[in-house]
Amino acid sequence: MKLKKCEIMQQCKYLTEEQIQQAIKGRKCIKQWAYICHDKDLDDNGEPKAPHWHIMLQFNDTQDSKYIAKWFGIEEQYVNRSSSKRFEPMLAYLIHANATDKYQYDAALVKANFDYIAFIQQDAKNIRRSEILDLIDKGIITEFNYTEHLNISEYTKYRKLIEDAFRYKRESRFTGSRELEVIYISGDSGCGKTSYAKWLSKKKGYSFFITGSGEDILDGYRGQECIILDDIRSSTLKFSDFIKMLDNNTDSPVKSRFHNKMLTGCQLLIITTIYDMDNFYKLFEENDEPLIQFQRRCKIKLDMDENTIQAYQFDRENKKFEYMACYDNPVKDLIHKSIEEQRTVKELDDFLGMESMPENTDTADIDTTDSEITLDTEDTENYSGFPEGLD
Template sequence: MAGLMGLLQARPYHSVTVSKIASQRKCASMGKTIRCKNMMYVQQVKHLPAKIADKDKMIAVIENELKPQRYAIILHDKDTNKDGTPEAPGYHVMLCFENARSIAATAKHLGDNPQYITKWNGDVNNGFAYLLHRTKAAKAKGKHQYDPSEVTANFDFAGLMQTIEANLVQAKVKAESGAYKIEDLLNAMYLGIMTKEEVEKRMTGAQYGRYRRQVEDVWAKRLRNLADEWRKEMIAQGKQLTVIWLYGEAGAGKTHMARTLAEKANQPYFMAGSSRDTFQNYSGEHTIILDEMRPKVMAYQDLLQILDPFSIRTGVNAPARYTDKALAADLIIVTSPYSPYEFWLEQFSTLVKYNFDVQKASFADQGEDDFDQLDRRIGVTIQLEQDFIYQMKSNEREVGHYEIVSMRTPNPYSGQNNPTSAPDSAKLFASLFT
């Protein structure tokens, strides 16, 4: 034992590692008899054996000789001693085997001594978490918190860490009632354990009043992360945004048709009403219905960005009251009383006096935002009448005029073809006084 302590003093390393070595193994003398499935190798960079003198060589030995079921490697180069001086940089390697392995044999493959390999008792996930210092003990000691991107592994290490952290947060908030720490609720929302609505239900009135903005910020960040991952998938599949514009008179069934099309997409959809805060309640849905869209509800440039077919590649933020929302939509359906051209004209209309007479005029054609910018973003334009539906196309020779592209289709969505029975007015009036 004295020889061991002399060796450890000669080659110091993290105290947590030393204590584990001392408590879990009788060092090199017992290395020959210890067999385990999970183990951690720790060594300073300056003492790495020639066989694994750098990370690439280390990975080659691990993958070609040791062949563990899972492994993860990180260089700890940002830790400090109690006096604030930097600790010597060193590698931590977590190894998980399908069957128990001899620590001595493992050390021999690495070209090092068995005392630098620790049998990992308990939950193996704690071992992976320790690579980032995400264990409770490491956090309590103020250890530097490493990022998952600094780890090299043969599996989805970042995904594992997200699951581990999500389980920890979920354990804190799984109760159905009572007050919760706001940081636990925010973490649960950020990790996708709880939605914004669920978090708000768990908050006290005082918490909601004080932290409402933080809730919006964290939710927006959650949506951005989801949107970024979704965009990567869409880009890999070569997909782009599809925009459908439905217009027609009141009762023609525009909203009914939009809902039907959204349901056919077989994915959750967001119904945005005509308001000044259109995307306030957006939650990352991949289909969006902009219902009863009217001019000037949204800035024209914002609308152009949202409807841009290539927004999947570039990403787009929708304006919201507290924090702009990152959109992740591959289908947007617009319903409006206005055709796209009428919408564009009205967007830039204003009241002007002509010889003491007030008239409405549009200055759309005097700006840089010409109609073509809106028109080319729309995949298909559809006009709904009470009896029929038409696919329309703007006439390139006569701006503002539309021509029918295909044969008309009977309209099954209109109020005329889907009558709803209003309550009997006489009975309703009588019920108010009984």
């Protein structure tokens, strides 16, 4: 295994500090080295771990892991490739500076061929900065969940850096093609189409984005793996743009109000509508693409009601959807639960802060035949009948 940097972790009883010093002494291929003994770490059960070394090495040129292991007299399996692309987070981990849930070691305990304490003091801000970039690079911090990982001061401080990292991440993923699955779901209102779409997305481990009802349906999209086109209308999107969204062979930008959106990260696109596919197609006035272009992009078509889902799959040879199977609606309990949770009149009174009128009360009980409107002189001067537009 060729490495430009690595971490060695070995129990102290199998590797002495003298062996470490002998291994690194005079090796010009090592650019930077630093190590520490962790003797206060706890395992997942809260039990003390055996004292062990963490040794971080950065090389001027790539080195083979089997030779690195020989330097220290250990098995090659203890020479690890770091998941971090930068050396700084590795150095920070020596004292758990970037793992605050673990025991915090004193920087003075670290042995290094550079001033480690100065590194920690001068680059404390950069450690967090590097950690944020590292988490973005790994896909842990994304454009739609960054508020879960960053506080407001961090986001304000590193906003441009974060936005540049997200942009780089998007562009680096662009390959000109993608692996996108498209599901078309039709059914009456209230049968659970959107609930099922969300359920399926969660089941696959995807984050999801539900399109809005305005002109810019992708307003707010931040790279979620699943896009739910919820009751999309023809007025919000041209059919040619719509077809382009569903195409696996291209990843062209989709029009959006401020910045056109790349859907590179989208792996599942679900269309929910009350219309069957033929009538949905007819909604678009400028449907300059034939219906078959739409159908072949939607590999799976589902017809839903409150209790069942009928699944169809597009047959490319016959150029039509073939019936495959029928399933129980997995979200039907949610539909029935929402019906059961409708408020009683008393609960509605409490919620609205008002008291409802007795049942069967109608306007005939209210005598208005002899009602008079009396106005003061001052009111008469200002009175002009109905408000403007209602006369």
